[in-house]
Amino acid sequence: MLLIRRSHRGVHPPENKNTRGIAIKRLDNFDIISIPLDMQIGPGSTPLVAKGDTVLVGQRIGEPMGGWSVPVHSSVSGIVESVKKEIMSDGDVIEYVTIINDHGYVVSPDVKPPQINNRDDFIAALRDSGLVGLGGAAFPTFVKQNPPPYKDIDLLIINAAECEPYITSDHRIMLDFPDEVIAGCMIAASWLSIKQVIIGVEDNKPDVKKPLEEAIRAYPRRESDTDIEIKIKVLPTLYPTGAEKVLVNKLTGRVVPMGGLPADVGVIVQNVTTIAFISAYMKTGMPLIRKVITLDGSAAAEPGNYDVPVGAHIEDVIEAAGGTRTKPGKIIMGGPMMGTAIDELSRPVLLQTNAILILSEEDAILPKEIACISCGECVRACPMILQPTSLDKAARRLDVDTLDKEYVLNCIECGCCSYVCPSKRYLVQNIVIGKGLVRDAQKRGEVD
Ligand code: SF4
Ligand code: SF4
Structure with a gap:
């Protein structure tokens, strides 16, 4: 067990908590909703509806596939337009239920407070x-x-x-x-x-x-x-x-x-x-069908906190929240440290989406990385007491043994190492690849 305290490690990025004073605003005017049947860690769900079915708010539309799965519910009432699989930017194939919203928001009779006795x-x-x-x-x-x-x-x-x-x-x-x-x-x-x-x-x-x-x-x-x-x-x-x-x-x-x-x-x-x-x-008894998300960033016209139905398309949320004030260079689901850039504006709001950041073209420019100068800043910043520079190098040379021995799987992908690096090394990006290499090797039984 590693016993070094992690309390003092980390970084102080600019907070930019611009929207903390703005009360949550509800947005409902979305014509199309696309709800993925896999939005959790662990196996997702199988569809309970088919094209042409009528669905109601809170109705179960995905049945859990495994012991760790949770059901998926409709966030609107309307007609199922399609149930089909799509390839994500990371290569994963996810099944979506796309619903034409009737804007009636008729609630399913199955939505009732649970009876709990133990x-x-x-x-x-x-x-x-x-x-x-x-x-x-x-x-x-x-x-x-x-x-x-x-x-x-x-x-x-x-x-x-x-x-x-x-x-x-x-x-x-x-x-x-x-x-x-x-x-x-x-x-x-x-x-x-x-x-x-x-x-x-x-x-x-x-x-x-x-x-x-x-x-x-x-x-x-x-x-x-x-x-x-x-x-x-x-x-x-x-x-x-x-x-x-x-x-x-x-x-x-x-x-x-x-x-x-x-x-x-x-x-x-x-x-x-x-x-x-x-x-x-x-x-x-209303299941999880809506999310409060922070919408902000240098290109957002009306930053704020918005309560939206799960499955609303990112482009529609941005539009409903006032659009953009300049041409976006990058749109991130989540925060600037741990979020992921989206490849398509039609991607939906997920259960776990907590922010959409719209960055201007200027703010989206990636710095060019140069050689490591062995300053140790990344090591001092890492809250998990890892050696980011060593993990980065091991990942670049596909050295699974070193990645495993240096506990790459303990990386929480916080991005502190990349943030402090004066050489702008793509540390966290490579470390994430390194984690994938070790997980694949584990599946093949090559490492514990
Ligand atoms: S991303 Fe990983 S290696 Fe980098 S500072 Fe965070 S925990 Fe450490
Ligand atoms: S912070 Fe950057 S330059 Fe410094 S040791 Fe780590 S990788 Fe190298």
Whole structure:
């Protein structure tokens, strides 16, 4: 187990939290919705609908394929135009259900609050809701909240760090829905028999503490809930505090082992928007069909936080949110550190999409990389105590043994190494390729 503290490593990119003061605006005027049947870590779903079928809001349109899968639901009412497979930019083939929106937003009669009498019911309800980690990881929540019994869980951490530049959707959820955040904490802690909850928030969001504390005081506790303690812990702003393993270390001093999960050190970590959704779902039974996303960037005409149906096309979201003020050079799904550039504007908003960044042509120019000068900046910045420069070189020469021995799979793809590199080396890009090489070698049984 690596025991070096990760707390002080990371970077301070410009925050650009331009949209934190703008209340969430709902957008509904989308004619076509394309919902992928695979938006999670693990196997996706198989279609339950066919061309010509009528679908309603909240109706299940994808049946889980594996033990880790969650169902997929329609975000609009309308007619299924097609169910077909498409090749993604990374070569993956994903099946999509495309729906012509009738703009009636007629809700399925199947949408009802779940009946929950015990922990198993709670876990089953999480699965039925289609909930995955909304911070970007898309790990199925029902799996995360149901660790094996031999893991002794004593702490629920709510990840409210939102450390990536530009993104403010979690911040807005805390400001606009503090009661849902606290109710979600209490519901999850109660069913999972956890007595300690810590909400970890960075000090660039000082305005969330008061509404969250008021919501804690106002929550109508049952007799069985009185010993659940919820604390708000404020952390210095430093990217990537929101990375699960980094957050656990900063809040508790516990070190998640290489290749391990927070549950290995007694912790479940849940994103703050995910936990707020749990509360809303228990009241209404409406599955996860909408997302609040931050839309920003130098070419965005009207930056803000927008509540949109899952499956809305990126180009339509941009249009509905005021369009662009200059020609875009690059559009990124997610933040500037960990997001991915999209290849087609018709790509849809996914369950885990938390931002769309529209960069001007000027801001999209990639710096030219030059030779490594062995300055060590990338090593000092890496929150996972890796050797990015060595991993980069090993990936370029396809050296799987070195990549494996130097724990490339522990890289969280935070991009800190690339950010600090004075030679503008494409470190994280090559390290991601290196991770793929090791995973392929593992499948062939060539490395452990
Ligand atoms: S090697 Fe990975 S974890 Fe370390 S700084 Fe680079 S991207 Fe982040
Ligand atoms: S920061 Fe860049 S130049 Fe410095 S050691 Fe790392 S790769 Fe080399």
